[in-house]
Each structure stands twice: as structure tokens, then as C-alpha cells.
Amino acid sequence: MNESLDNAVLAVDGGGTRCRVACEVGGVVHSVETGAANVSTDFDSALAQIRAGLDQLSRQIEVTIGDLITLPAFVGLAGVTDAAIAGRLRDALGLTCARVEDDRPAAVRGALGAQDGLIAHCGTGSFLAVQADGAMRFAGGWGSILGDEASAQWVGRSALAETLRAYDGTQAETDLTQMLLADLQGPAGIVRFARTATPAQFGVLAPTVTSAAKKGDAVAVHILRAGAGYIADTAKQLGWQAGQTICLTGGIAGQYAHYLPDDMQSAIRPSLGEPLTGALALAKEIRHEHL
Known part of the structure; x- marks a missing residue:
């Protein structure tokens, strides 16, 4: 694809059943799905699932993982209970412009919109x-x-x-x-x-x-x-x-x-949309904050 990532955003929605990683580029959402990702239950497994999703997504849209992790991102994951575990995950993934929280805000924004x-x-x-x-x-x-x-x-x-x-x-x-x-x-x-x-x-x-x-x-x-x-x-x-x-x-x-x-x-x-839709909307808010 090799499309410009100037206005792109990254989103991760992960829970005890599955993890979805998505990138919206030029108004088009590209997403992949991997396995369960709960960072309190099994941090290393959750990290591996997100990395696998980033790898699949990078190949799907023909960019590097390095390109993806610099995008404005919202990461909503089950098991993010405090700032310490959020920071640990952000650092492990190498995210440079990300908000890491539990999976509830994305579900709310997806279901209710604004x-x-x-x-x-x-x-x-x-x-x-x-x-x-x-x-x-x-x-x-x-x-x-x-x-x-x-x-x-x-x-x-x-x-x-x-x-x-x-x-x-x-x-x-x-x-x-x-x-x-x-x-x-x-x-x-x-x-x-x-x-x-x-x-x-x-x-x-x-x-x-x-x-x-x-x-x-x-x-x-x-x-x-x-x-x-x-x-x-x-x-x-x-x-x-x-x-x-x-x-x-x-x-x-x-x-x-x-x-x-x-x-x-x-x-x-x-519901107006699903949690991944909400995660992308929250990622766009992060992008606007950094303009």
C-alpha cells in the first residue's frame, strides 16, 4: 500500500478472548486479530499477542513496525490496573505517542460515541x-x-x-x-x-x-x-x-x-459501534492533542 501515514492512528483493543490491532489510514481501517491479551493475567503472553498483531498489520499495509509505533495510539487492554503496568507495556512496545488504559474506555466510546x-x-x-x-x-x-x-x-x-x-x-x-x-x-x-x-x-x-x-x-x-x-x-x-x-x-x-x-x-x-471503533476514536483525540 505504502500510503502516507501523516494522519494515521493506531488502536489496540485486547481482552481475555482476543486482541485486535488496527490502523486507520486515509479514512480506511485495517485490522488484524490475535489471541487473548490480559496484561495482569499474563503480561508476556499479552505482549506477544500485541507484537504479533503489529507484525501482521505492518505487512498488511506495507509499512514497518517502527512506523506504526510512532503513530498516535490508544491501547485499551484488560488487566491495565494502574500507571505502572501501563508504562511497562508502553515501554515494552516502544510506543512514542500512546495512551495506555484498560479496555473499558474504548468500549464506552464505541458504544455511545460522544x-x-x-x-x-x-x-x-x-x-x-x-x-x-x-x-x-x-x-x-x-x-x-x-x-x-x-x-x-x-x-x-x-x-x-x-x-x-x-x-x-x-x-x-x-x-x-x-x-x-x-x-x-x-x-x-x-x-x-x-x-x-x-x-x-x-x-x-x-x-x-x-x-x-x-x-x-x-x-x-x-x-x-x-x-x-x-x-x-x-x-x-x-x-x-x-x-x-x-x-x-x-x-x-x-x-x-x-x-x-x-x-x-x-x-x-x-450500540453505535464496537470497542475497536472506540479505540480508534480515542486515538484520534490523541492525534489532535499533539497537532
């Missing part, structure tokens, strides 16, 4: 964010041990906990609890599974729960109501106001729509 509103992201993990007058305020995203309420992981783990309560006889059995008890070979099997299960493995159980909820299973409905309650309460604490747009993103977030209060249900809108 408009005010709320994003409730519930995938394997979860977080909420409100954008108002260009400023973002976040809650959650602290991982499966200390947070990630209403995530797919949380739904799966909650279902297993409720199944054990049903086994103890402290709540009624349902089709869901009986099925999970049988599938995992009794309470001992549930405990064995939970002892080593990753968030993604807990999350695999979530579709079973949402499917049961659609059939009116009391335990499944209870779990989804609890997740929706967390979303509603946190949204209001973050400053969401009735009438502002709500975007439900991530694999399981849409399952909560029916359980949200009426004023929130009526505000739900499709």
Missing part, C-alpha cells in the same frame, strides 16, 4: 460506565474473585451455589438445579469443578441458566433478577438519569433487559 449514557457490559467479566459531557465514570471490572457481578461467570457460579442450597434442602429444587446436579455428578462434583474452574468455564454454564429462565425456572429467574438489580442500582449510583441511552454489551447483558425497571428498559438502544 453522547451521554450508560454502558452495562456483561461478558465473561463485567463493568458499568456512565458518560456525561465527555467524561467517563466506571464501576466494576475488578475480576471474578472480587467483582464481575452480573457477568456470565457470576451467573454460572451463582447457579452452582443455588444448586448446592437446593441439595441442602434450604431452598426448593428446580429443573435447573436438578440438571446441574446430575451433569456435574452430585455436590462433590460441583465442588471439584468450582475449585479449578476458570471464569470462562463458569461462563459456559450461563446459557443454561438464561434458557431455564425463559421457561420460568424459579432459580434461574432469581439469578437474572439479582443481576439486573445490580445493574440498575449501580447505574443510578453512577449518575444515570432516566431518558439517557443505555447500551447492553457483552454476551449475556441483553438477557437482563426484561428484568430492568421500566424506565431503563425504554432507554435501551443498540
Whole structure:
């Protein structure tokens, strides 16, 4: 291609499932996808995935990696928890004009653009964010041990906990609890599974729960109501106001729509774009700051 990079920007959006690296040149977006990139879980692996993406992208648009790393860039990655790890990543990649943050700002900007509103992201993990007058305020995203309420992981783990309560006889059995008890070979099997299960493995159980909820299973409905309650309460604490747009993103977030209060249900809108779109928009802001 050998196109001028005078107005080009670079963006990276990485999480526990995949990493996407993109360069917008002359209004055209070129992107590649590599594997999972969480710098807290495995810094070296995440770094390798980003480098692989930069290498693929450089060959795709026929420039050097050296050219790419000097571009205005926004890097949004799962696991960037403070300035120290952000700086370590920036230095390791050799980026010279970059903003390195976690993956939440790119998701917000992609979903909402510049408009005010709320994003409730519930995938394997979860977080909420409100954008108002260009400023973002976040809650959650602290991982499966200390947070990630209403995530797919949380739904799966909650279902297993409720199944054990049903086994103890402290709540009624349902089709869901009986099925999970049988599938995992009794309470001992549930405990064995939970002892080593990753968030993604807990999350695999979530579709079973949402499917049961659609059939009116009391335990499944209870779990989804609890997740929706967390979303509603946190949204209001973050400053969401009735009438502002709500975007439900991530694999399981849409399952909560029916359980949200009426004023929130009526505000739900499709996302304007994906996180990579948001990362590119944030990279353009960095470019303007350095003009």
C-alpha cells in the first residue's frame, strides 16, 4: 500500500478472548486479530499477542513496525490496573505517542460515541460506565474473585451455589438445579469443578441458566433478577438519569433487559459501534492533542 501515514492512528483493543490491532489510514481501517491479551493475567503472553498483531498489520499495509509505533495510539487492554503496568507495556512496545488504559474506555466510546449514557457490559467479566459531557465514570471490572457481578461467570457460579442450597434442602429444587446436579455428578462434583474452574468455564454454564429462565425456572429467574438489580442500582449510583441511552454489551447483558425497571428498559438502544471503533476514536483525540 505504502500510503502516507501523516494522519494515521493506531488502536489496540485486547481482552481475555482476543486482541485486535488496527490502523486507520486515509479514512480506511485495517485490522488484524490475535489471541487473548490480559496484561495482569499474563503480561508476556499479552505482549506477544500485541507484537504479533503489529507484525501482521505492518505487512498488511506495507509499512514497518517502527512506523506504526510512532503513530498516535490508544491501547485499551484488560488487566491495565494502574500507571505502572501501563508504562511497562508502553515501554515494552516502544510506543512514542500512546495512551495506555484498560479496555473499558474504548468500549464506552464505541458504544455511545460522544453522547451521554450508560454502558452495562456483561461478558465473561463485567463493568458499568456512565458518560456525561465527555467524561467517563466506571464501576466494576475488578475480576471474578472480587467483582464481575452480573457477568456470565457470576451467573454460572451463582447457579452452582443455588444448586448446592437446593441439595441442602434450604431452598426448593428446580429443573435447573436438578440438571446441574446430575451433569456435574452430585455436590462433590460441583465442588471439584468450582475449585479449578476458570471464569470462562463458569461462563459456559450461563446459557443454561438464561434458557431455564425463559421457561420460568424459579432459580434461574432469581439469578437474572439479582443481576439486573445490580445493574440498575449501580447505574443510578453512577449518575444515570432516566431518558439517557443505555447500551447492553457483552454476551449475556441483553438477557437482563426484561428484568430492568421500566424506565431503563425504554432507554435501551443498540450500540453505535464496537470497542475497536472506540479505540480508534480515542486515538484520534490523541492525534489532535499533539497537532
